[in-house]
Amino acid sequence: MSEMLAIQQLRVELPSADGWRAVVADATLRIGSGEAVGLVGESGSGKSMCARAAMRILPDRARVTGTITFDGESVLDMGARRLRSYCGEEVAMIFQDPSVHLNPIRTVGDFLTEALRDRGVAKHVAYERAGSLLSQVLIADPARVLSSYPHQLSGGMQQRVMIAGALAGEPRLLLADEPTTALDVTTQAEVLAIVDRLRRERGLAMLFISHDLELAAAVCDRTVVMYAGRTVEEQPSTALHRDPVHPYTVGLLASRPHIAARQPRLDVLPGRPLAAYEAPPGCPFAPRCAHVQDACREQVPPLQEFGDGAVACRRAAELHPSRVTERVDA
Amino acid sequence: MSASPLTAASPRGAGVVLPQRVRGAARAIVARLGVSGIAAALLLVFLTVVAVFAPDIRPQDPDLVQLGSTFAGPSSAHWLGTDQSGRDVFSRLIVGARPALLGPLLVVVLATVIGSILAIASAWAGGIIDGIVGRTLDLLFAFPAILLAILAVAVLGASLLAAVIAVGIAYIPYVARVVRSEAVRQRTLPYIAACEAQGQSPARICARHLLPNLLPLIIAQATVSFGYAMIDLSALSFLGFGVQAPAADWGEMVAAGEPGILLHAPVESISASFMIVITVLAFTVLGERLGAPAGRRV
Amino acid sequence: MARLLAMRLVGAAVTLFVTSFVVYGALFLAPGSPINFLVGPQSATPAMIRRLRAEYHLNEPFLQQWLHWLGGVLHGNLGYSIVEHSSVLGLIGPRLGTTLLLIAYAGILTIGFGVLVGTVGGLRPGKVDAALTTFTSVGLGVPQYIAGVVLITFFGVAWGLFPTYGSGSGFGDDLYHLTLPAIALAISGAAYVSRLTRAAVREEKAKEHVITARARGIAPRSILRRHVLRNAAIPVITVSGLTVAGLIAGTVVVETAFGINGVGALLVQSVQESDFPTVQAITLLMVAGFVLVNTAVDVAYLALDPRIRARQGAGR
Numbered sequence: 022m023s024e025m026l027a028i029q030q031l032r033v034e035l036p037s038a039d040g041w042r043a044v045v046a047d048a049t050l051r052i053g054s055g056e057a058v059g060l061v062g063e064s065g066s067g068k069s070m071c072a073r074a075a076m077r078i079l080p081d082r083a084r085v086t087g088t089i090t091f092d093g094e095s096v097l098d099m100g101a102r103r104l105r106s107y108c109g110e111e112v113a114m115i116f117q118d119p120s121v122h123l124n125p126i127r128t129v130g131d132f133l134t135e136a137l138r139d140r141g142v143a144k145h146v147a148y149e150r151a152g153s154l155l156s157q158v159l160i161a162d163p164a165r166v167l168s169s170y171p172h173q174l175s176g177g178m179q180q181r182v183m184i185a186g187a188l189a190g191e192p193r194l195l196l197a198d199e200p201t202t203a204l205d206v207t208t209q210a211e212v213l214a215i216v217d218r219l220r221r222e223r224g225l226a227m228l229f230i231s232h233d234l235e236l237a238a239a240v241c242d243r244t245v246v247m248y249a250g251r252t253v254e255e256q257p258s259t260a261l262h263r264d265p266v267h268p269y270t271v272g273l274l275a276s277r278p279h280i281a282a283r284q285p286r287l288d289v290l291p292g293r294p295l296a297a298y299e300a301p302p303g304c305p306f307a308p309r310c311a312h313v314q315d316a317c318r319e320q321v322p323p324l325q326e327f328g329d330g331a332v333a334c335r336r337a338a339e340l341h342p343s344r345v346t347e348r349v350d351a
Numbered sequence: 352m353s354a355s356p357l358t359a360a361s362p363r364g365a366g367v368v369l370p371q372r373v374r375g376a377a378r379a380i381v382a383r384l385g386v387s388g389i390a391a392a393l394l395l396v397f398l399t400v401v402a403v404f405a406p407d408i409r410p411q412d413p414d415l416v417q418l419g420s421t422f423a424g425p426s427s428a429h430w431l432g433t434d435q436s437g438r439d440v441f442s443r444l445i446v447g448a449r450p451a452l453l454g455p456l457l458v459v460v461l462a463t464v465i466g467s468i469l470a471i472a473s474a475w476a477g478g479i480i481d482g483i484v485g486r487t488l489d490l491l492f493a494f495p496a497i498l499l500a501i502l503a504v505a506v507l508g509a510s511l512l513a514a515v516i517a518v519g520i521a522y523i524p525y526v527a528r529v530v531r532s533e534a535v536r537q538r539t540l541p542y543i544a545a546c547e548a549q550g551q552s553p554a555r556i557c558a559r560h561l562l563p564n565l566l567p568l569i570i571a572q573a574t575v576s577f578g579y580a581m582i583d584l585s586a587l588s589f590l591g592f593g594v595q596a597p598a599a600d601w602g603e604m605v606a607a608g609e610p611g612i613l614l615h616a617p618v619e620s621i622s623a624s625f626m627i628v629i630t631v632l633a634f635t636v637l638g639e640r641l642g643a644p645a646g647r648r649v
Numbered sequence: 650m651a652r653l654l655a656m657r658l659v660g661a662a663v664t665l666f667v668t669s670f671v672v673y674g675a676l677f678l679a680p681g682s683p684i685n686f687l688v689g690p691q692s693a694t695p696a697m698i699r700r701l702r703a704e705y706h707l708n709e710p711f712l713q714q715w716l717h718w719l720g721g722v723l724h725g726n727l728g729y730s731i732v733e734h735s736s737v738l739g740l741i742g743p744r745l746g747t748t749l750l751l752i753a754y755a756g757i758l759t760i761g762f763g764v765l766v767g768t769v770g771g772l773r774p775g776k777v778d779a780a781l782t783t784f785t786s787v788g789l790g791v792p793q794y795i796a797g798v799v800l801i802t803f804f805g806v807a808w809g810l811f812p813t814y815g816s817g818s819g820f821g822d823d824l825y826h827l828t829l830p831a832i833a834l835a836i837s838g839a840a841y842v843s844r845l846t847r848a849a850v851r852e853e854k855a856k857e858h859v860i861t862a863r864a865r866g867i868a869p870r871s872i873l874r875r876h877v878l879r880n881a882a883i884p885v886i887t888v889s890g891l892t893v894a895g896l897i898a899g900t901v902v903v904e905t906a907f908g909i910n911g912v913g914a915l916l917v918q919s920v921q922e923s924d925f926p927t928v929q930a931i932t933l934l935m936v937a938g939f940v941l942v943n944t945a946v947d948v949a950y951l952a953l954d955p956r957i958r959a960r961q962g963a964g965r
Contacts, residue, residue, distance in 0.1 A: 078863045101869075109866030121857040124876055125956055126883070135875070136865050170955045186865065493664045493940050494671075495898035498932055502672065505920045505928045506679045582792040586902050589794050590917055605798055609906070613813075617802045624795040632790035 025194055025226050026052040026075060026112075031087035033070050033079065033250075041084065042298035045070045046250035046305075048087075049324055049331075050228075052194065057220065057227045059237025059258065062247035065296040068230050069117075071247075072196045075228075076108055091194075109136055113187035115216075117199040119179035123171040129155075129182050130167035133189060154185040158215055177208035184216060194226045202231070213240060234273060238262055243330070246270050249305035250297025251321070256330035266332045266341050268310045304335070312336055388640030391633040398630060402448040409442040413599050422616040432618045435607055440619045444626060447599040451627070454515055454593070455580035461519030462580075463573045466526030471557050471565070473527075474534035488524040496521035496583045504592040511584075514593045518583050522576060529572050529644055530565060537564055567642060575638030578631040585627050601627050650958055653951055661944040668936045669722070672929050673715045697731065722933065728926035730919075737930045741912055748900050748911035751827050755834035756893045763839040763892070764885060767846025768878070771854065781843070788840030793899045797833035797906035804829060814908035830907045834899050838892040845888045849881040856880070883953050890946030894939045 033045040045067035052058045062068045073079050075089050075096060089096040091111065099107060116122040123132060133151035138144060148167065155163035158181040171179055180200060187195060197216060201209035217240055220227050231237045237244050238258040246254040246267065254267040265271045272290040292309040301308065303318040310317065317335055324333040327341075334340075384392065401408060411429075417437030424432045431440040473484040496518045503517035504510075537543065538561070546556045585602030587593035594600035596607070601623040608619030709717075721728070727737035770781040791799075805813035811829045853859070854877050862872045900913035908914075912931060919927035951957055 076864050078860050105866040105868060107866070108864055114864045116857070116861065118857070122861045124858040124862075124880065126880055126954060127875070135862070135871075136867055139867060139871055172956050183861075186861075190866065489660075490664055490667050493668055493936055493943075495895065495935075495939060497898045497901060498935055501901070501916060501920060502675050502928070502932050505923075505925060506675045509920075578790065586792055586794050589902060590905055592920065605795060609798065609801075612798070612802050612806055615806065617806070620798050621802060624798055627792065627795060628787075628790055631792070632787065635790055636786070 023054050024051055025054045025056075025092060026228070027088070027090045028071060028075065029088040029090075031071060031074060031089065032085070033067070033074055034084040035080065036082050036084075042296075043250055044297050045074070046297040046300065047252070047321070047324075048247065048250070049252045050245045050255065052226050052228055054193070054226055055224045056243065057229060057241040059241035059244040060228055060230045060247065061232065061234050061237050061244055063232055063294040065249075065294055066247040067250035067297055068247050069198050072114065072198055072228060072230055075196065076112055076114055077104055078108075078114075109190035109192065111192055112194045112196060113190060113192040114196040114198060115180070115183050115187045115200050118203040119176065119183045120171065120203075122183060123179060125171055127170075128167065129169055129171065129174070132182065133167070133186055136190060150189070151185070154189055155182070157188070157219065158182075158185045159211075160185075175208075176204050177212060180204060180208075180212050181215065184212070184219070188219065188223075191223075192225070194228070195220065196228045196230070198230045199232070200229075201236070216240075234262070235277075246273075249295045249300040251305060251333060252324055252331075253306070253334070254330065254332045255324075256328065256332075260329060264341070266327060266337050267306075267334050268312055268340075269306050272309075304333075312340060384637070384640045387636050391637040391640075394629065394633045395637065398448060398452065398633075401445060402452045405446045405449055409445040411439040411442045413438060413442040413446045414597060415439070422611045422614055422619075424616060425618060431622050432616065434604070434619045435610060440604075440622060443599040443604060444601070444622060447601045447604060447623070448626075450511060450588075450594045450598065451581065451585065451601045451630070454511055454584040455577045457515045458519040458522060458580040458584065459573050459577050461516070462522035462526050462576065463569060466523040467530050467562075467565070467569055469523070470527040470530035471534050471561060474531050474538055475553055475557055475561070484527075488527055491521065491524045494521055497586060500583065500587055501590075501592065504587070509592045509595060511594050514584055514587045518580060518587075522580065526569075526572060526576065530569060533565055533568050534561060537561060571638050571641035571643035573638075574634055574641055575643040578634035578638070581627065581631050581634070650951070653958065654948060657944055657947050657951070661940055664940050665937055666719075668940070669719050669933055670715060672933050672936070673718055674711070676925060676929070677711070701731075722930070727930040730924050730927050732919075732922045732924040733927070737927050740915060740927060741931065741934070744910060744912045744915055747823070747827075747909060748904070748913060750823060751830055751834065751900060751904070751909070751911060752893075752896050754824065754827055754831035755838070755896050755899075758831055758835040759838040759842060759892055759896070760889045762835070763842025763889070764846050765843075766839070767843035767848075767885075768850055770843065770847040771850025771881075772873075778847070782847075785840040785843050788836050789844070791837055792902075793833055793837060794902035794906050796836045797830065797903050800829045800833055801907070815910075827909070830903050830909060833906070834896055834903045838895060838899075842885070842889055842892050846881070846885050849884045850877060853877045853881045883950065886953065887946055887950055890942055890949065894942035894946075897935050897938045897942075 028048055028050050031045055031048040032043060034041040034043045036042075048067065048071050050058065050060065050071070060068045060071065070079065074085055075091075077096065077099070079085065085097060087097075091107070096107070123129075130148055130151055133154060134142075134144070134147035137147040137150065142150075151167060152163040155166055160166050160178065160181055166174065166178070166182070171182075174182065180203075184200075195216075200216065201212050204212060213236075216227075219225070227241070229237055229241050234244070238261070241258055244256060244258045244261045245252055246261075246269065248269050254261070254265070254270050256266070261270065262274065265274055269290075272288075275288045276290060278284060278287055290309050295305060297305075301318070303320055304310070304313075304322050307313045307317045314336070322333045322335045324331050325337075327337050381389065415438060417433065419437065420429075420433050421435055421437045422433060423429060423437075426432070429439050429441065431444065434440055434443065469484055469488070473481045499521045500514050500517035503513045507513040543556060543560065546560055551559075584593055585600075585605070588600045588602030589606045591603075591606065594603050596603060604623035605620050605627070608617065608621075608623065611617055611619055718728070725738065727741065729735075730737050730740060733740055766781055766785065770778040800811075801813045804810045812826050813829070815826060856876075859872060859876050862876050900911060901916055902913070903909075904911040904914040905917050912934070916928065916931045916935075919925075919931065
């Protein structure tokens with residue numbers, strides 16, 4: 022599988038009253054062509070910022086270091102013109118809350134045909150294409166929706182419009198930033214099903230960002246876990262769920278309530294999640310880790326290969342001896 | 352589990368003079384007001400002191416007519432020169448601070464008290480009453496303050512009182528609109544529902560709970576309104592409809608000094624204009640720092 | 650949509666109705682009898698008194714009097730000025746052109762400068778924006794008549810760049826004479842418009858749908874035009890309209906300061922002369938202008954923002 026998007030040691034800082042604040046400290050992830058990768062973490066873990074960095078849509082004042090390559094080409098060094106063709110035609114993004122991501126004073130048709138019309142496509146042709154896109158996201162009455170304004174549509178419809186808009190440029194990679202978080206549960210399932218189907222039909226690669234481990238696992242082949250702006254673990258989804266390595270992932274999975282069992286108390290991780298700039302020196306999870314040692318607090322553990330994936334924990338081999346020799350049979 | 356570095360106490364040097372609470376409050380005020388806000392507040396305090404003690408501070412008799420030296424330029428005898436009747440401009444400027452500040456004060460008190468009561472009652476009652484009050488205030492909005500004041504003056508004769516009452520009434524809808532929208536928002540908050548559940552009467556809830564929470568906004572709005580009231584009232588004095596000559600008032604002095612401009616002796620008009628502008632700016636800056644909404648009455 | 654439009658127009662009509670009531674009724678708040686008040690300092694001959702009684706229908710109930718007057722106004726009869734021995738319309742007519750020109754001139758300056766300065770400040774944060782903000786803050790605090798006086802002092806008398814009094818003859822000369830007054834009238838309004846424009850542009854620029862457009866590879870120029878400015882135009886147009894409405898009342902002080910023979914100056918003159926019919930008529934005219942501009946802005950807002958149509962349809 023050829024590598025499509027590669028993010029290496031990404032660091033994103035934003036200016037604040039107290040100087041530069043890191044929101045992403047050290048993120049590393051890869052997406053192969055056609056592959057679906059889940060990016061999981063709590064709020065403040067920096068996952069959204071990673072995706073936005075990959076599309077260069079961070080706030081103008083942000084400072085970005087590290088490497089992001091797409092098909093070998095450095096995204097961070099792209100010129101304005103190349104960037105415009107990159108966004109939309111090679112990579113596209115769908116956002117969390119569609120109601121604020123659609124211009125409220127423009128119709129859906131205007132939104133969908135905007136990029137095409139800018140490139141010189143004739144209006145009626147563009148509108149036809151927009152209509153067919155809406156059909157593909159299972160919108161029953163494309164003509165009516167094309168002439169509607171966002172506020173006239175339900176949340177689920179708005180998100181489908183957003184998906185249609187993302188697919189309009191026929192991208193090869195889809196970045197989905199918590200696309201179902203703002204929707205109610207039934208709609209979530211519908212929208213997810215649409216995204217999944219379209220992805221498979223078109224052979225799209227996808228980065229699926231979520232705070233919900235299980236949701237990500239359901240849709241993605243591999244899962245990357247972030248904490249305090251760092252990649253802490255990366256594994257095939259099934260392996261991650263069966264046997265998580267990093268103490269944070271272990272804690273996350275353990276804290277889920279079991280539907281069948283009765284628990285007097287939920288197992289929770291002590292403390293609270295940190296943003297990258299709040300992390301102490303050394304391993305960011307050290308203050309909350311049950312297996313912490315002095316060495317952990319001194320230096321940040323690097324992300325190292327482990328089993329079929331990678332983990333950033335000094336004690337990984339020690340705590341999971343059986344995984345060290347695991348390999349996927351070719 | 353180790354203590355988070357976020358909660359560790361930061362050491363402070365020795366030499367605490369004021370008790371903790373006062374220092375904390377002072378720091379909060381400084382942070383809120385900022386440099387510009389504090390400068391504005393100091394200026395206003397200074398002007399208030401000048402206005403209160405005006406008769407004792409002024410160097411010369413502001414009403415002393417000396418027809419031999421009209422529109423004289425600044426000199427050691429008259430720091431800002433003389434006006435059309437040879438009166439000392441500097442003294443008149445000091446004495447003029449009184450009506451210049453008193454007028455807007457009355458306007459603001461009138462508009463704020465009535466406007467706030469209407470707004471709170473209307474926000475609380477909701478429904479038809481809110482609708483009626485809203486419609487009535489909408490009608491009042493149609494009257495620019497100056498026009499209402501001119502109408503009042505035409506009918507009742509030129510005086511500061513007529514101008515004050517008219518402008519005060521014209522400002523009610525602006526105050527009411529700002530206070531009402533916040534009152535409506537507060538009304539839906541849980542703490543009000545809690546009071547209602549306890550069986551407190553609406554009047555009591557409004558007075559003891561709603562009002563104190565609205566007070567910062569009301570004060571900020573009143574501060575900004577002070578500035579605009581000053582603009583309108585001084586404009587009326589400029590037209591000859593407010594403070595009547597020979598009493599000194601900044602707006603009136605701007606008008607009275609106009610003939611001097613053509614004679615290349617603009618000091619009276621310019622100095623009075625300057626006083627008005629910096630006072631209005633001080634009120635506006637202070638009000639905005641206190642949190643008045645950025646809207647301005649046109 | 651048509652229903653909302655009708656509601657706005659009806660609202661405006663009601664406002665004007667009630668305003669005329671207030672303006673007319675003010676007459677009766679005056680101390681002394683209306684006749685004495687109307688006659689004012691003049692000595693009243695019995696013929697004059699009879700004429701006034703008839704004109705003002707003072708023998709009839711108040712409501713009818715008011716309706717008579719209002720009916721007259723709607724037919725172009727604004728009353729008769731005893732003081733000036735002329736129909737009020739005859740007094741206002743010749744002066745109306747000058748005042749309207751002044752308002753238009755000031756309006757163009759207000760909106761033109763206000764929107765320009767505000768847009769630049771909103772799009773380019775940093776030193777430029779800080780400087781502009783300081784300027785506009787000062788501009789907000791300067792009353793129109795003071796702006797006039799200061800302009801006269803420096804640009805008129807001291808440096809002799811512009812004429813200081815009167816309204817000139819001929820269109821070009823008119824504009825020359827009205828330049829300083831128009832600037833005086835426009836300064837605080839322009840400051841306000843620029844403040845709000847800057848805030849609106851800033852706000853729109855930071856909105857999420859702008860990020861969506863960037864993520865779709867749309868050209869920055871297009872984004873600016875279609876998503877930032879077009880969206881910001883809605884509050885900007887609203888504010889501009891309201892500010893222009895405010896210029897109407899401002900003509901009173903500015904015309905007085907500059908000695909321009911316009912409707913505003915006539916109002917002041919009529920008050921000084923106790924010429925109440927003229928005061929009534931001009932006050933009503935100015936309020937009517939104010940209400941009409943506000944209503945036009947309301948209607949424009951309806952047309953521009955699709956969300957309002959949906960929201961308003963369900964009630965306030």
